[in-house]
Amino acid sequence: MALTIKIENPDEISKETAAKRKKVVELKEGIQDSLRNVEEDLNGGLDTELAEGRLSPEEYELHKGTNEQMLENYTNALKAAGNTIARYDQLLAENSGLCIIIPASTGRDELKQIIQGIEALLKENKNAEEVEFFNAILTRTKNLKDIVDTGKAIKETNIPITRNELVVWERIAKDLGQDNSQAKDLNYLNSQVSAVHSSKTLRGEEKSILIDLYNKLSSILLSDATDKHSKIQQAVSAVVDTSASIKRTEGFRGFLNAVCQFFKIPLAFTMKSESVASTVSIKQELQLFKKAQVADDSPEVEFDHDQQGDEAPTISYSS
Structure with a gap:
């Protein structure tokens, strides 16, 4: 059974995350106390005991070696605890409820x-953030396998993830025998949200419309619907219809067409030929069009040059 991405109750997920964070903070404090004791021994404590005769030279060397190893272990443990807390802080800051779902029907072989x-x-x-994410998956999956090994059934299990971890999941899913298409689609929409926010040419109402659309499409992808492709097409068509009442910039049209291309649905806005107003070649016209798109911060739209006619039309979007 394939693992999926879903939105769980954000408040419940954050509550569980906060409880786990509290335990790690307490653990970190204990590690810090132990580390201080070791450092005190190595920074003069053992020397004093040797000088006062409380330790023999042999005992001194033994304690020194033990403390040096403990220093390394506690330092590594402190760093690991800090990385875990940082991950929990990011999950709490996003409060999205975004999770990897391990279905109850997942078998032992797949867990393995x-x-x-x-x-x-x-x-x-060697990336600390990715290692922390991998360890979160590994710990939860090992726990589930241990349950299965005892002959008991497992329950559906979630692993909360950040938006950055969703990008990592897209990259590694296939290495784990999982489909990465859902993560790929969600990451695309997240990247479009960022692009819209940073655009300097889109108007405010255009940005709001596009971001609402991306959120709608994300909800469709995260749902259990079996006709997601048609629902995506319907959502885009609805935006084309409702946005007709505003002045739509070329950048806005470009963003909508980019969504259509990505999800392989008919373009929201198509190229059309009007009266021939110049002798500019098709190739030059397309180059000018693409340059205009870059200036508008809009995603580039690919066109098949071979499908154009022999004339050199004036290029424009049809609404």
């Missing part, structure tokens, strides 16, 4: 495949 895949990724990865 995920575990082995994550372990392989951990060996190759």
Whole structure:
């Protein structure tokens, strides 16, 4: 059974995350206390005990070696706790409820495949944030496998993730035997939201319309609907209809057409030929059009040059 991405109750997810964070903070404080004791021993404590005769030279060397190893262990543990807390802080800040869902029907072999895949990724990865994400998946999956190994059934399980982790999931899903298409679609929409926010040419109402559309499409992707493709097409068509009452810029049209291209639905706005107003070649016209798109911060739309006619039309969008 494939793992999926869903939106769970954000408040419930944040409540669980906050409780886990509290435990790690308490653990971190304990590690810090132990680390201070070790540092005190290494920074003169053991020397004093040796000088006062409370330790023999042999005992001194033994304690020194032990404390040096403990210093390394506690330092690493402190760093790991800090990384875990940072991840929880990001989850709480986003408060999105975005989760990887492990279905109750997931079998032992699939859990084993995920575990082995994550372990392989951990060996190759030095990125602290990604390692923390991988460990979150690994810990939860191992717990589920342990339950299955006892002959008991598992319940549907969620692993909260950040938006950045969703990008990582798209990259690694196939290595774990999972489909990454849903993550790919969601990441595309997230990137479009960022592009719209940063656009300097889109008008305020255009930005609002586009962001509402991206949120609507994300909801469709995260739903259990079986006709997602048609629902996406309907949502885009509805935006084309409702936005007809405003002055639509070329950038706005470009963003909508980019969505259509990505989800492989008919373009919202098509190219049309009008009266021949110049002798500019088709190739030059398309180049000018693409340059205009870049200036408008809008995503580039690909066109098949071979499908154009022999004339050099004036290029414009049909509404």
